Amino acid sequence: MSYSRNEKFWIKNKRVLIQFFYLKKGKPYSVAFFYLDGFKRLRIAELEKTIEQWVFLGVGGVSRALLEVLKKERPDWLNKAKITLIEPTDIRESESVKQFGVFSSVAKGIYETIDQRCRWIQVMIDESNFRHLLESEVGPNAFIVNLSTRVGTIDILKLAEEKKALYIDTALDWWNDPVTDFNHGYEDSLALLELEMLKQTRHIQTSMVYTYGMNPGIVSSMALVALEKIVQILDPSLTPLIELKQYHLVAERLGLTLIQIAERDCQTLSRKMDPAVCYNTWSPTGFIDEAFDSCAYTLGSHEEWTLQTADIKHREEVLQVFFECPSIDIIATSYEPRQGLLHGRLIPHQEAHTLARFLKNGDYWPTVYYCYEPSDAGKLLLEAARKDRNIPTRFIRSDEIDGGYDSIGCLMYFRRPEGLRTFWIGSIVENKDSVSQEVNATLTQVAGGCFAAISYLIEHPKMGVISPEMIDPHFALKKASPYLGHVDFMEVTAEHQPSSDELKDLIVTPHKSLVNWSRIPSREMSAV
Structure with missing residues (x-):
């Protein structure tokens, strides 16, 4: 029997696990499975691409x-x-x-x-x-x-x-x-x-x-793995949906309302640096561009309030709302397990869109945003960039850091009959986790995510353009974990003591022009 690389088969409502190999021009090929809307799609593709x-x-x-x-x-x-x-x-x-x-x-x-x-x-x-x-x-x-x-x-x-x-x-x-x-x-x-x-x-x-490093990237894989673990704690009857990779159904039925991509970077410098240069633990240029973009976040279907000046006209199209101020000026509370409460800026990031869209089910989707408390060097960078966005910058090397850590993970809120429950899954790196003296632990985290995604694409070279959520989360975490420092999953309800899962209650220092909130008008949501 001969097969074309582009030949496709469809199997409906059957649990089939098949993999076979055949030779074409002396090269091994295999059958690959992909889930799509309840169907399993079989596509013949190269087993692995050789990179020249x-x-x-x-x-x-x-x-x-x-x-x-x-x-x-x-x-x-x-x-x-x-x-x-x-x-x-x-x-x-x-x-x-x-x-x-x-x-x-x-x-x-x-x-x-x-x-x-x-x-x-x-x-x-x-x-x-x-x-x-x-x-x-x-x-x-x-x-x-x-x-x-x-x-x-x-x-x-x-x-x-x-x-x-x-x-x-x-x-x-x-x-x-x-x-x-x-x-x-x-x-x-x-x-x-x-x-x-x-x-x-x-x-x-x-x-x-596109957009696969630490965040965006590995954090999406972490969120999906966390959902699998939380099912076993909150509702094991949903296990069959996990086996079918129906994460959107699981999220809705568990009552997931909010995912904060929560990061605290408290790494400190070991020596006095050049005062004419501004520093950051990751791309200073990228951070400046994001921090001075309009503040944007995914407003979940459970949220009933938003700022009166917010642009909500495009919510049906992209699930997001936009504030009339830079993201550097919006600060909200979040949590990470090592030091507890953090105050992070709502930096626009792609995972706030792709992860919410991936978990959307009809008129349900969670709020998702990146809540980032930068290092002291990063804070100085932002204040200098207010005056001049073209200031001299560079990233910090490992041999210039003498302490602290970078904690980044998903803080996930669930509305349950007994009240709000929160879970955290994430990575905490210290300077010793740096892959070399030339870089640092934060950059090493990102590189670990890149390596995981690169490995996956080489093994699956005919998937088209995909978002981070379409990479096998277990594969990604296994490949990246040597570069993620301490990785953990835990329930943090008792320590965190969440009182709300709505942004209006979590914002602590809004821009002076953003103090009035209004109820969101009822709407009929279209598919995204």
């Missing part, structure tokens, strides 16, 4: 951490492939880059190692040069790793498809991230950018995952 080239767009902190992770976990992936690094700053002194050898100039702005296996192009990739640059540099069987900032996601995805390259990034972005008009937060929102991206890439068959 790695193309890194940006070689900042996350890229350097990821190169260290790849060297440790899968050196064969790097040793057997060509490496292309596109980065405008000088990276020759980077320990993670030195593993490839000494670079010599071969043309203006182009450097290669002696064996010609690694190529560094010293250029800022932008809207004017990306096509010429990548069309000439990306070869067959490539994996594009986009860990840059202010690089247009949609254009890079479409070019990756032209090259049949696998693709990953950790954030959606525009070319030259626009300065937000707070009266038009929706037009500048990540949610709208994602919708436009999905429309333009729906034809893509090559596996490409």
